[in-house]
Amino acid sequence: YLFYFLSTQIEKNLEQSLGAAQPNLSTQQINDIEIPLPPLSEQQRIVSKLDLLFEKIDKSIALHQKNMDEADVFMGSVLNDVFGELEEKYPKVELTKYVKFNGGSQPPKSDFSDIELDGYVRLIQIRDYKTDNYIVYVDKNSVKKFCRKDDVMIGRYGPPVFQILRGIEGAYNVALMKAEPNEDIISKDFLFEFLKNSNIQNYIIGLSQRSAGQSGVNKEALEKYPISIPPLQIQQKVVKYLDEISEKIEKIKSIQKEKMDSLKALKASILDKAFKGEL
Numbered sequence: 139y140l141f142y143f144l145s146t147q148i149e150k151n152l153e154q155s156l157g158a159a160q161p162n163l164s165t166q167q168i169n170d171i172e173i174p175l176p177p178l179s180e181q182q183r184i185v186s187k188l189d190l191l192f193e194k195i196d197k198s199i200a201l202h203q204k205n206m207d208e209a210d211v212f213m214g215s216v217l218n219d220v221f222g223e224l225e226e227k228y229p230k231v232e233l234t235k236y237v238k239f240n241g242g243s244q245p246p247k248s249d250f251s252d253i254e255l256d257g258y259v260r261l262i263q264i265r266d267y268k269t270d271n272y273i274v275y276v277d278k279n280s281v282k283k284f285c286r287k288d289d290v291m292i293g294r295y296g297p298p299v300f301q302i303l304r305g306i307e308g309a310y311n312v313a314l315m316k317a318e319p320n321e322d323i324i325s326k327d328f329l330f331e332f333l334k335n336s337n338i339q340n341y342i343i344g345l346s347q348r349s350a351g352q353s354g355v356n357k358e359a360l361e362k363y364p365i366s367i368p369p370l371q372i373q374q375k376v377v378k379y380l381d382e383i384s385e386k387i388e389k390i391k392s393i394q395k396e397k398m399d400s401l402k403a404l405k406a407s408i409l410d411k412a413f414k415g416e417l
Contacts, residue, residue: 139181142188143173146409174413184412191408199401202394209387209394216383217335220376224366234361236320237329241294241357242310245280259284260308264293267303281309283316290317290330294355300342302333315355324365328373331380338363 148163176184251258251274258275262285265272285291286307292315293301303314310316319329332338341363345356368376411417 139185140173142185142409143413144171146406146413147171174415176415184417187417188408188412192405195401195405199398202398202401206391206394209390213384213387214336216380217331218337220380221332221335221337221366224368224376228366228368230364230366232362233365236323236367237361238318239292239357239361240283240316240318242283242312242314242316243281244312245276249276249280250274251276260306262291262306262308262310262314264295264301264303264313266306267291267301276309278309284309285316288326290319290326290333291315292317292333292355296354298343299346300339300355302330304330315357323370324367325370325373325377327377331377332365 245261250261254260254275257278259278259281261274261276261281263272263274287305289304291303291310293299293303293313294315295313317329317333319326342355342360345359346354367373408417
């Protein structure tokens with residue numbers, strides 16, 4: 139009963155906490171929480187009902203998560219099939235022949251600003267590709283490495299290591315690396331898709347183990363990795379084909395996520411009713 143009750147209080151109290159990027163609960167906040175205390179028999183009835191309902195909801199959530207995971211697996215198999223066929227048709231060369239990999243720069247944190255001042259630019263970190271909650275800006279003169287939204291970016295450190303990213307413009311920090319292809323030979327879009335296929339992913343991740351449990355991309359191994367390069371016209375067709383499949387996959391995942399979010403909201407609603415005596 140206590141476990142279920144406290145789970146209804148976490149978000150509510152976190153919103154009131156004074157923490158910044160990492161909110162936290164104070165001991166005083168926890169001590170001040172008031173808990174409704176019906177007789178033990180009523181507590182047991184509420185818990186039994188919640189256990190039964192949540193078991194069903196959690197099974198449904200797990201099923202939607204499985205569907206999302208299988209969609210990712212399917213997209214991975216498509217990538218492998220496409221680049222496997224290209225390997226059979228076109229000769230291989232090392233990536234470094236037509237692609238340069240350039241690491242980022244790291245200004246001191248004392249120079250960071252939460253607002254975009256005149257002459258400042260966004261400093262991109264790996265986490266920024268997942269959330270806009272931690273946007274920071276730095277003086278444009280304090281950084282040397284910049285990227286555009288269509289540039290192919292690589293997360294150098296993990297977990298997970300070797301993330302293939304794009305879509306943000308600004309300066310990028312040392313945790314990121316930009317893959318710059320000779321666009322007369324390789325398009326950025328084709329390179330972006332190639333770096334996501336599981337063959338190169340598994341190879342680079344396997345060679346990128348570092349000490350202290352942190353993993354980092356082995357740049358030398360990445361540069362020497364072989365790639366089969368079709369003519370630019372074929373690259374465009376490959377990218378279009380993969381984009382069409384990816385769009386359908388993302389629609390499927392979006393539907394599954396909406397259903398998962400609805401089920402999680404249902405759990406929250408049920409908990410709220412339970413401790414208002416409305417269950």
